Amino acid sequence: MFKFFNLILQDTQMERIIDMRSDTVTLPTKEMKQTMLTAPLGDDVFGEDPTVNVIFIFFHCKKKVASLLGKEDALFVPSGTMANLICVLGHCWSRGSEVILGDQTHIFLFEQGGIAQLGGVHPRPLPNLPDGTFSIELMENVFRDNNIHFPVTSLVCIENTHNLIGGKALPLQWVDEVGRKCKELGVPLHVDGARLFNASVLLNVPPERLVRDASSVNICVSKGLGAPVGSVIAASHEFIERAKRLRKVLGGGMRQSGVLASMGIYAIDHATETIVNDHKNMALIANEAIEETEETEATEETEETEETEATEETEETEETEATEETEETEETEETKEIEKTEETEETKETEETDETKEIEET
């Protein structure tokens, strides 16, 4: 994996080093920046920035809704961390609330415990499984009875794609089951969809379908989508009204934020093509790496064979030698095939990975 960090590709006449520490290092394109220059602006705390309001229209407009998140309303906020905090606090409006979430999630591990530090919300982490899910049976088991000794289970959070688990897209069937169980238990579901578009492209499912049962969703425009700043919360109109209050108290009420939102809108508009391209490039790099490894292995094998041959020649007859060579070749080919399969599997995982090591990111 670390080998890739030094990968240099020819880009027209320029040699370019591809920085793969995180998709947060992505820069806005010229076209994206141009949208900023002509964006109509106003004071968004007064609700008067037309460009920021376009983000609402994005989610309001029936045609867009069909292809996006399928929620009533949306809110532009400065970061994904703030988006998650606002959503958790918005759902856990009463004191003594508890949230069920995976123990490898961004909210639990990488947001300074903000939900507890600032919101007084009690986290109930469940062990994340290797595919980013957790046991739904366990989720049901830890659900609190109405008992004065206990906090009140008020929310379930899932993360899609799951960053720390390797950027994996959560299996849709599991997402649906969590949604069904939440409804049954009467709690809302929040989806930290910082990279929801990656999951959508990987699974070939519209983003809306991935968050069908969610009461709130966070998407980051500042990760793989390439915008410099911002996240969008999508939820019901009622929830967004509450989210606006929370955004203000957290210091996230911005003024002429259309400067930023314009690039976010561009990023969302081009999300699918950007991510499809990203995944294609990832596959190219991975294949290149496989070929490189195979070449190195082949050279090593040839050297080994030559050495063996030399020794054998002095000790054995030509006939024996021929037999042994055939056997060796067969073995080598088999080994190669096994290695190839193993590598392809590794590569698949790499493709799914959002290339992000959160530790490096923050």
Ligand SMILES: *Cc1c(COP(=O)(O)O)cnc(C)c1O
């Ligand atoms: C990056 C990320 C966030 C936080 O976004 P910031 O804009 O960096 O605060 C939240 N959740 C996940 C899964 C992330 O990868």
